[in-house]
Amino acid sequence: MVERVMLMGHSAAPVPCRLIAAAYRDEQEAADKVTRLGPGVDACLFASPVPFELARRAGVLTMPATHVQLGGAALVAAIARAALDDRIDPRRVSIDVVGRSEIDEAYVDLNLPSSEVHSREDAGPIGTITAFHERLMRQGTTTGALTSVQGVADRLAAAGVPAVPIRPTAAAVRTALHTAALLGARYRLEESQLTVVLVEVPTLREPVRRTSPRYWRDELRLSLHRLLVQEANRINASVWPIDDHGYLVVGTKGSIAAATDGFRVMPFAARIRDELGLAVEVGIGMGRTAHEAETHARGALARTQGGKQTQGFAVDREGRALVPPPRTPPHPAAPFKPKGIEVLTRLAAKLEGGDTVVDAESAGKMLSVTPRTARRLLRTLVDEGLAWPLPPNRTPQPGRPRQLYRLIVEKLNR
Structure with missing residues (x-):
């Protein structure tokens, strides 16, 4: 075949x-x-x-x-071949896989009754389909079988059951x-459809305080831009900064889908969080033109900024939210328990000399936890807007540079 x-x-x-x-x-x-x-x-x-x-x-x-x-002409041809077999009465046969409506239609075209024709539409295992035909044959209900599965035809022939394969014309x-x-x-064509991704960083969107140095924001923007360019090159997309806290990534539906597990995972977010300690907001839009795709992306971004949807950050070219089915059955969401304020309070109580800059090692000593756990807690503070990640220190020593965080203790007084 x-x-x-x-x-x-x-x-x-x-x-x-x-x-x-x-x-x-x-x-x-x-x-x-x-x-x-x-x-x-x-x-x-x-x-x-x-x-x-x-x-x-x-x-x-x-x-x-x-x-x-396998319906239509293919089924009619199989019925004709069955009529040429002296052992088979085509009015008393069993047929698998082909739908009942197609069977009745073929028999009407041949001017034959189908009331004694037995059918099984489900495409199950070969053994199950073979047993269906054999059982009817042993009961004397049918005189032969018309099968769509070559393996079933071989087994029926070995068992002595007259069988006619249904072959497509x-x-x-x-x-x-x-x-x-x-x-x-x-x-x-759909995979080549223009797709726009808007990436915004809430930390960079917040107003600059007098106690916050400007240079760390500039270096953070450069680091983020460099990371996005690397990710965009990997999926054959392009990146442009659109303001002081947002970037625009332009690619195709196929390339963006590959980077998001079929629009199930926000693009770039995991790497940005792991390497820069930043939380980002993402909106994806598709359209017939660049303007339409960007408009849909802004609409999706506004939806994710509301913080109410874990999915639906992508919008198709018709403006509908694209929410792919989950790969596994969803579990009830656990109640949200904010931890950032508690962690910030404990750290603020142990700060000395008004210095609000810490790293994972110093924070771990203050909280009596390992540096790995402290790093995770500091990222939680960043996600909740209670800390700012400072540019990593550039040192000649090999290994990961030390990541510093400025704690925003001012928020404890609100």
């Missing part, structure tokens, strides 16, 4: 495309074949509904997919190829 598809592909495809063969001995291998192909294909065409359904249930279809239809193969090529072309 795969060979037939490959031979017909170049003449049947409506757009230029490259066909990749993925033959298998058993339909159960279909999901593994799709996984191995990975993102190297734009659309999948399955030889029948059975491998398509198995791959769909396995959750490996991340691209458009379709299958060769050349027209069905051409139609399926046409559909798959169009799905792939549309998928490529």
Whole structure:
């Protein structure tokens, strides 16, 4: 069947495309074949509904997919071949995979009754489908089987049950190829859709206090810009600073989706938090033009700034929030317990000489915790706006430079 598809592909495809063969001995291998192909294909065409359904249930279809239809002319041809077999009465047979409505329609076209035709639409394991046909045959309810699964046909033949495989016609193969090529072309166009990402840093948006040196903000902006450029180069995107606290990243839907696990994770946020100790707000927008994409990105950013949604930071080109289904069942959210004020209070009580600058080591000694735990607590203070990360000290010694934080103890008096 795969060979037939490959031979017909170049003449049947409506757009230029490259066909990749993925033959298998058993339909159960279909999901593994799709996984191995990975993102190297734009659309999948399955030889029948059975491998398509198995791959769909396995959750490996991340691209458009379709299958060769076995109803219509393919089913009529199988019924005709069954009528030529002296052992089979086509009015008393069992049929798998093909939908009941398609079966009734084919029998009406042939002017045959279908009241004694038994069907099973579910594409289950080969053993289960084989048992369905054998049981009806042993009971004397049917005289043979019409099967869409080659493995079932082989087992029925070995068991002495008359079986006729349902094979797709050349027209069905051409139609399926046409559909798959169009799905792939549309998928490529959608992946190339213009996408804008707005990144804002709340820490840089806050007004500058007299006690805060300006140089650390300037160096922090440079460090953040450098990090965003590195991330953008990795996904073939571009970066522009738009004001003193925001940046604009322009790419394609495909490149941004790859960096966000299919719009499930905010882009750049984890690395910015780990390396600079900053919390960022992100909005992603798509559109037919750059202006439309940026407008949608600002709308998504306003939604995330409200702090009410952990997902939905991306908006499609129609202006609808893009919230992909979670990979795992969601768990009830634990009640929020602010810890920043408590940690800041404990640190402020042990500060000496009015110095409000600490690092992980000194903070760990004040809190009686390890430097690793202190570093995590200091990042919590940054996320809650209770501390500012200062530019890392540049030292000739190898290793990570010491990260300093300025505690905003003024907020304890509010």
